Amino acid sequence: MATERLDRQRVINAAVALLDAEGLDALSTRRLGTVLEASANAMYWHVGNKENLVGLATNAGFAELELRTDGESWRDRLAATARELRGLFTRHSWLTAAFSAHPRIHGPEIVRFQNHLLQVCQQAGFEGFDLDWAGATVFSFVIGDAWGQAQSPTPDDSSAMTTELLERVKTELTDYPLLLERYTALANADPATVDVASFEFGLCSMLDGLQAHLDHQNGTTSPNT
Amino acid sequence: MATERLDRQRVINAAVALLDAEGLDALSTRRLGTVLEASANAMYWHVGNKENLVGLATNAGFAELELRTDGESWRDRLAATARELRGLFTRHSWLTAAFSAHPRIHGPEIVRFQNHLLQVCQQAGFEGFDLDWAGATVFSFVIGDAWGQAQSPTPDDSSAMTTELLERVKTELTDYPLLLERYTALANADPATVDVASFEFGLCSMLDGLQAHLDHQNGTTSPNT
């Protein structure tokens, strides 16, 4: 009733809250209007249109990133950056869908992160296009990993439903015994620890791969430094 | 006028054609209806609903993958698999958005690919959960890379517009000289070759990283085999 005046930040905050709670599909101008106790089109004055609002929400997400530069080695710094980014995408699981739906999303906080990532790669010893490729490799892996986590988001049903589902899958995967074996092994493991372990394995592999590139670039003579 | 009877495959084919041509947002039940010279809701009998249709279209995409097992080494086979998957995602750029919007997508052709990926990783020497992590690492990287390519899809405007846009960006990136430098360097390069080079760099890094894991796992005594 005695609702405060709207402003851009309040609209963005409400959008982020709605996105976190119910996902990208739940964000509509009318739902946002009711949340803000305003008409459905009140937001247009503040954020232009919906696509722009999603962009602003995404940018607000990236503002959460703590970009530290005090790691002991480039490897530590790059790992910390990757983990920060991954944390962002798990806290706001709508981010991958938002980027996919609106590829033009950009903003100062996103730019800030990109610059940080490039800086860390530069300190590691990458130059020229290799700098871009190294940054893109890290970014791609983290995005792809977050994208994979979003694929299995529904432990709504407890173990009872799971075993029934497992039976159904068992008949579907009859031609692929290896896949069935891995599927059951993963189904019996704790999802949270599985996700972390999967990410850390990939991250470690990526860092080893980048390390190999740097070693080769600086001459393979002293690989033990 | 003398339109053939509808069937599930024709609906899927029309959906894929529409998706390829105009993207995920363009796929609506009514547009599909006009393409098929049928009513907007004719598809419901054949494919259930829209989400299911997108799943079927995705599955149809994965059917295109040629999964070869005749590589000389596990590294060749895994690289070939990754490149096949990347090709699929570049030919059908709506795939990342489709997966993001409907995380529950699955199907026999997708399962077939997953099994192939696991097989290749198994032949490489991975076992147990490492098998899953290795596969997930490759998959995540390829998805993330495809996702990145989709971010810069609009060379609609030729070089004239690009230079004007470059000026605008130059003021935005004034706080980030490193990012500005890399941005201009990339803007002056051929986008297609850039995309390929970026992917190949990341792929090579990933394979080196997996290689390092296998070496360590089998004992670091014989790294030259």
Place this chain on the structure above:
DNA sequence: ACCTGAACACCGTTCAAGT
């Protein structure tokens, strides 16, 4: 079995009109 027409509840966006 397969398809249509009409209907329902929703959407993003615009724009005159209000304060």
Place this chain on the structure above:
DNA sequence: ACCTGAACACCGTTCAAGT
């Protein structure tokens, strides 16, 4: 300057009714 109400052109989906 900021916001509302009504309107427009779209959605996905359902369902009785047709053949």
